[in-house]
Amino acid sequence: MPETVNGVVFGILALASIGGAVAMLTSSNVIHAAFWLLEVMLAIAGLFLLLSAEFLALVQVLVYAGAVSVLMLFVIMLTLRRREDAVRTLDASLGAAVLALLFGAIVYVGVAASSFTLGPMPDEVPDIEALGTLLFSLDGGWVFPFELASLVLLVALVGAVWWSKEGDR
Amino acid sequence: MQVGLEVFLGLAAVLFSLGLYGAISKRSAVMVLMSLELMAVSVNINLVAFSRFLTPEVMTGQFFAIFTMVVSAAEIGLGLALVLAIYRQSRSIELAGLNRLKG
DSSP: OOHHHHHHHHHHHHHHHHHHHHHHHHOSBHHHHHHHHHHHHHHHHHHHHHTTOHHHHHHIIIIIIIIIHHHHHHHHHHTOSSGGGGBOOOOOOHHHHHHHHHHHHHHHHHHHHOOOOOOOOOSOOOOHHHHHHHHHOSSSSSHHHHHHHHHHHHHHHHHHHHHHSSSOO | OOOOHHHHHHHHHHHHHHHHHHHHHOOBHHHHHHHHHHHHHHHHHHHHHHHHHTOTTTOHHHHHHHHHHHHHHHHHHHHHHHHHHHHHHHSOOBGGGOOTTOO
């Protein structure tokens, strides 16, 4: 892909994700904020495509844009008693802004002082088939962490059902 | 325009800072969870960018990002279940109202 196309696509996606995040934090309606979060997740899936991580882009759309956003909307709508409850006052906090700015400044200083080999993007990149082979290969692969991750998901699923069920315990 | 590793790191830092601001300043539990998701996903950008620029053959960062997604999906499921349980107890998800353990 030519460098200029890369730069323009990155600019659009960066603007979409940062603008969506700002809109999420400044929107007074919680439901609008959930939809802005969905837009941020889609823009970040585009960034993963730009980084040649097709599988992660797909998982990002499926998990974050699909499942998490719908779950958020369900919980928002289950915990609202009236339609007017969705509109909130803007929770602005000077201390939080100072802390976030401080964090950003520390990261900036760290990146600026680091000695990464900041070269151009490497041209050759393995495809999605290589990722799958590496994920499920026994020697030197990631199959054991993968199975452990499925166990984590199972425990979280049972825990979520247990916590949210009706009745006294 | 050359898109290097540092612009991805900068974008991720900006998104993480915005998420940090939201997680601290918001008073609704659901908004705090949304900000946490923003922070988790900005970490994933860092991991994938490092994987693409520094180790493109072994894709270690991409695998790390997959496991980060697993943990954050589990976290958001449990967090939202917790929000529902809190709502059932006190009919409100305002964090300022959760002071029953205060001495």
